[in-house]
Amino acid sequence: MHPQIKEPTTRNAKNTFKAIEDAAYEVFYKNGYHGTTIADITNRAGVAAGTFYLYFPSKLVLYQHILMSLSHDIRKEIAAKVSRKETRYEKEREGIKTFINYALERPEMYNIIWESLYIDRELFRDYYADFAKRYKRGLEEAAAKGEIRSLDSEVVSYVLMGITNFIGLKVVMDLGEGNENVDAIVNVVMEILDKGLFKKHRDSSGK
Amino acid sequence: MHPQIKEPTTRNAKNTFKAIEDAAYEVFYKNGYHGTTIADITNRAGVAAGTFYLYFPSKLVLYQHILMSLSHDIRKEIAAKVSRKETRYEKEREGIKTFINYALERPEMYNIIWESLYIDRELFRDYYADFAKRYKRGLEEAAAKGEIRSLDSEVVSYVLMGITNFIGLKVVMDLGEGNENVDAIVNVVMEILDKGLFKKHRDSSGK
DNA sequence: TGCTAACATGAATATATATTCAGTTTGTGA
DNA sequence: TCACAAACTGAATATATATTCATGTTAGCA
Known part of the structure; x- marks a missing residue:
């Protein structure tokens, strides 16, 4: 696991984390790295923009993780x-x-x-x-x-x-x-x- | 030639056009499409930012041309x-x-x-x-x-x-x-x- | 020499979007 | 039921940069 990624601990947080990962897969594929925004990912995951940064320090680190x-x-x-x-x-x-x-x-x-x-x-x-x-x-x-x-x-x-x-x-x-x-x-x-x-x-x- | 590209007519303008093309080759290669800005291209070509738009309607069209x-x-x-x-x-x-x-x-x-x-x-x-x-x-x-x-x-x-x-x-x-x-x-x-x-x-x- | 069209300038504009943060909610253990 | 930390929110911020445009310069010709 990427060192800068903060792993979720509680059950709910794990779901949130997973939702962000899943959304990222879909959106990166569909529109490519540069074609997708953090908003695209968080909207699809159903979370607020800020939530993303609870787990990932940047868009690039998420990409590398995936x-x-x-x-x-x-x-x-x-x-x-x-x-x-x-x-x-x-x-x-x-x-x-x-x-x-x-x-x-x-x-x-x-x-x-x-x-x-x-x-x-x-x-x-x-x-x-x-x-x-x-x-x-x-x-x-x-x-x-x-x-x-x-x-x-x-x-x-x-x-x-x-x-x-x-x-x-x-x-x-x-x-x-x-x-x-x-x-x-x-x-x-x-x-x-x-x-x-x-x-x-x-x-x-x-x- | 791409229909939206305006061809230069005079000797000087031809040089300018060529300089932009040459700069674009180098910079696109070195830093990729998303990693290069119009400023990178025009700086390397030794022309002002606005000059770029005399010949090419957008960065994408230049890329396609190249x-x-x-x-x-x-x-x-x-x-x-x-x-x-x-x-x-x-x-x-x-x-x-x-x-x-x-x-x-x-x-x-x-x-x-x-x-x-x-x-x-x-x-x-x-x-x-x-x-x-x-x-x-x-x-x-x-x-x-x-x-x-x-x-x-x-x-x-x-x-x-x-x-x-x-x-x-x-x-x-x-x-x-x-x-x-x-x-x-x-x-x-x-x-x-x-x-x-x-x-x-x-x-x-x-x- | 003066006129004109093409050429060139670069500061200002417009927009997009990654990231932050002050405040709110939620779950959990005491 | 309270307290507290973890989780979450989304508007505000900061920045980057593609593109425009009002203005200036040049080259060639009458």
């Missing part, structure tokens, strides 16, 4: 699903699928994480650096077992994050246009990861 | 380089390499394009939709020639954009930490695209 809770949540969800699979191949498929479904069901979270690049660059950087680190670990284990080819695992992790994030972006942007067949999309991605994009060209030593 | 010019520029650069290559394989390698080098040399452009998701969602969406459309065309030609495998070209184009953008992101975030060996990074990416990530697992019909 961002951290989001990123924790999305990582937990992916880790839980992935750990149930045996092979790296199956883990990868599951991770991509989970991420896309997450983006589809709660586009707000996804959106808020990207916006952080322009609100709190450190937090954004840390989020992806940490994500990459976990990814690397998994990839290196898989390489040690001979499940995947030996390639720079840092670069590979950004390749995989890039694919997942952009496919998620596409799905979110297309929301409501009926392109939500996640399995079909994941199949295409796995085809590429499994066999490559290119048909064999010239000699296999390449150019 | 974003469009950036996205035009980056696409032009990639298209020019790619068109010199023969095979899809070589074109892909060149496109990725050009994009990363672009991000490395002018991180501001790259940065501004992503921020647009939170400033002008339509413009952002259009930018990527258009990028994807061009990509699709190239991929479909390559598929017709048998250079690449037949897969949903829309999904493939987002996979490739995702890879490129995230590798670009990594390179920009790491700037100054000596990880700027673009060729080595591109090689890893091409390895994956060429031969896949996974070693052959079980039977090739897959799961």
